[in-house]
Amino acid sequence: MPRGCDSKRICGGMEVNVRRLGRLALSFMVAVCALITLSVAPSQADEQYDPPSGTWNGKVVYMSRACHDRGSGACITNYGCDGAAGLTYSENLGSRNIIRKATYGGGGQFNLLERGYRVVIGNGLLQENINNSNARNIAVHMPVHSDAPGDGQLHCPGNDPSIFGTLGLYRYTGQRNCANMIVSHLGPMGPGPNDVMLSKTDLGELNYVDAVTCYVEAEAHTWARGVNWLREGAEDGGWSWALGYVIDDYLNCP
Numbered sequence: 001m002p003r004g005c006d007s008k009r010i011c012g013g014m015e016v017n018v019r020r021l022g023r024l025a026l027s028f029m030v031a032v033c034a035l036i037t038l039s040v041a042p043s044q045a046d047e048q049y050d051p052p053s054g055t056w057n058g059k060v061v062y063m064s065r066a067c068h069d070r071g072s073g074a075c076i077t078n079y080g081c082d083g084a085a086g087l088t089y090s091e092n093l094g095s096r097n098i099i100r101k102a103t104y105g106g107g108g109q110f111n112l113l114e115r116g117y118r119v120v121i122g123n124g125l126l127q128e129n130i131n132n133s134n135a136r137n138i139a140v141h142m143p144v145h146s147d148a149p150g151d152g153q154l155h156c157p158g159n160d161p162s163i164f165g166t167l168g169l170y171r172y173t174g175q176r177n178c179a180n181m182i183v184s185h186l187g188p189m190g191p192g193p194n195d196v197m198l199s200k201t202d203l204g205e206l207n208y209v210d211a212v213t214c215y216v217e218a219e220a221h222t223w224a225r226g227v228n229w230l231r232e233g234a235e236d237g238g239w240s241w242a243l244g245y246v247i248d249d250y251l252n253c254p
């Protein structure tokens with residue numbers, strides 16, 4: 001799969017040829033996408049957002065919303081403790097809101113569109129998001145989840161803060177490199193100190209996505225400070241821009 005914006009640097013003076021190749025690739029993609037539109041009807045359609053005219057960097061990123069359907073045919077959310085409010089934080093809803101802000105939110109730092117990406121937001125079941133991502137030429141596939149360490153969501157206040165933090169999940173080398181960006185760029189922004197890369201072999205989006213999957217477990221929804229921080233990520237001016245920063249750095253963009 002194409003690795004990203006470093007191709008221009010590698011090609012050096014061959015920029016004209018690179019542009020021609022880009023046009024050819026684009027024509028091919030348009031043709032392929034037309035076919036896909038006719039043949040696939042996902043139950044929850046992907047949303048596509050384009051950067052301002054003339055600013056596309058040639059990369060498409062797939063932002064995959066947490067669903068946790070576990071093969072049931074419907075998304076099943078995880079609830080997180082929310083201080084005095086009780087178990088009111090939904091990981092799935094939070095994932096959707098954070099992804100939307102990362103894509104087109106305001107508040108100062110560049111969102112994904114302002115960084116020049118075409119963004120596809122996957123709203124489907126796990127397998128649908130995998131299939132839809134694999135049907136396109138995706139540069140980075142980014143699932144956005146929150147973690148749930150500790151002794152269960154009903155006992156949040158009793159947990160030791162040192163167990164919380166942001167994880168970059170990976171199985172393969174490319175994924176590991178991007179997981180490293182998650183830990184180094186997003187990790188320090190959250191309240192928990194346990195920001196680490198973690199190897200996983202049982203996640204569909206690490207195993208079956210053709211693009212490089214950059215798997216975010218943004219903090220944990222099993223402690224109140226984590227939930228507060230997750231809510232900030234779903235607001236203008238929050239930290240969601242850092243997801244674009246992670247992708248930029250992984251792809252050597254802009």
Ligand SMILES: [Zn+2]
Nearest residue numbers: 066091145146
């Ligand atoms: Zn999750």
